[in-house]
Amino acid sequence: EPEVTQTPSHQVTQMGQEVILRCVPISNHLYFYWYRQILGQKVEFLVSFYNNEISEKSEIFDDQFSVERPDGSNFTLKIRSTKLEDSAMYFCASSDLGNEKLFFGSGTQLSVL
Amino acid sequence: AQSVTQPDIHITVSEGASLELRCNYSYGATPYLFWYVQSPGQGLQLLLKYFSGDTLVQGIKGFEAEFKRSQSSFNLRKPSVHWSDAAEYFCAVGALLTGNQFYFGTGTSLTVIP
Numbered sequence: 001e002p003e004v005t006q007t008p009s010h011q012v013t014q015m016g017q018e019v020i021l022r023c024v025p026i027s028n029h030l031y032f033y034w035y036r037q038i039l040g041q042k043v044e045f046l047v048s049f050y051n052n053e054i055s056e057k058s059e060i061f062d063d064q065f066s067v068e069r070p071d072g073s074n075f076t077l078k079i080r081s082t083k084l085e086d087s088a089m090y091f092c093a094s095s096d097l098g099n100e101k102l103f104f105g106s107g108t109q110l111s112v113l
Numbered sequence: 114a115q116s117v118t119q120p121d122i123h124i125t126v127s128e129g130a131s132l133e134l135r136c137n138y139s140y141g142a143t144p145y146l147f148w149y150v151q152s153p154g155q156g157l158q159l160l161l162k163y164f165s166g167d168t169l170v171q172g173i174k175g176f177e178a179e180f181k182r183s184q185s186s187f188n189l190r191k192p193s194v195h196w197s198d199a200a201e202y203f204c205a206v207g208a209l210l211t212g213n214q215f216y217f218g219t220g221t222s223l224t225v226i227p
Contacts, residue, residue: 004156035215043157043203043217091156102215104149104157 002026006092006105013082013112021077021108023092032075033093033102034067036060043091049075082112115140117204119218126194127226134189134221136204146187147205147215148178157203163187174198199225 005024013019025032034046047057049067066078075094079086089109093102118137126132138144145164149157161172168180178189187204204218 006156035217042219043205045215045217093157101159101162102157103159106156 002103004092004094004103004105006090006108008108009106010109011111013110015084015112016081019079019082019110021079021090021092021110023075023077023094023105024073025075025092025094026096026103027073029094029096029103031055031095031097032067032069033095034077035091035093035104036088037091037107038085038088046077046090079110082110084112086110087112115206115216117206117216117218119202119204119221121221122219123222123224125224125226128196129193132189132191132194132198132223134202134204134223136187136189136218137185138187138204138206138216139185140206140216145207146178146180147207148172148176148187148189149203149205149217150174151201151203151220153200160189160202194223194225196225196227199223 007022011019032049035043036046037043045058047061047067048055064080068076087110089107091107092105095102116139120135147162148160150160151157160176161170161178163170163180171177176191178187180187201220201222203220205215207215
C-alpha cells in the first residue's frame with residue numbers, strides 16, 4: 001500500500017529556532033494536512049492544503065506556522081520561532097478525495113528545549 | 114460544536130476476550146466516522162469508516178463498528194482480541210466537504226494480557 005513519508009522521525013531544537021518538518025504525500029493525492037499530538041492528548045488538526053493554498057486552519061495554526069508545497073512531491077510545515085509548547089508529534093496526511101480516506105505518515109517527534 | 118468523546122482512557126482485556134471501545138460524537142452536519150489505530154512509534158492507520166448505508170461496518174484486522182444515530186455513537190468491537198491489538202485507538206469525525214478537518218477523540222489505550 002502507498003504511504004506518506006515524514007522526515008525526520010525525531011527533531012530536537014532550541015526554543016526560538018526555526019524548524020521545518022518534511023512530508024512526502026502519496027503521489028496522486030491532492031489534499032494535504034498537518035496534525036499534531038501533544039503527549040497524552042488528542043490528535044489536533046492544524047491545517048489543510050489544496051490547490052496550492054490553505055483551505056482550512058485551526059486556531060493553533062498562528063503566524064508562527066506556515067506550510068508550503070515547494071515542488072511536486074514535498075509538503076512542509078515550518079515553525080518560525082519554536083516555543084516549548086510546540087513539542088509534540090506532528091503527523092502529515094494526504095488524501096485523494098478529501099476526507100474519504102486520510103493516509104497518515106508515521107510522524108515527526110519534535111522536542112523543543 | 115463538533116467533538117468526539119472516548120470515555121475510556123485505558124482498557125485492559127485478556128487475549129481471546131471480546132472488546133468494545135466507546136465513541137460518542139457531536140457534529141452539526143452529516144458525519145463521516147472513522148476509527149484509527151496507532152501502534153507505538155507508528156502513524157495512524159485507518160481501521161474502518163462509516164459514510165452511509167449499513168450501520169454496521171467491517172474493517173481490517175477483524176474489527177467492526179456500529180453507527181447508532183439515536184445515541185450519537187460509533188463503538189468499535191472485536192469478538193476476540195489478539196495480543197497484537199495492543200495499541201492506542203482513536204475515533205474521529207469529519208465532514209462531507211473536502212479539505213475539512215477531522216476531529217479526533219482523546220484516544221483509548223488498549224492493553225492485552227495473556
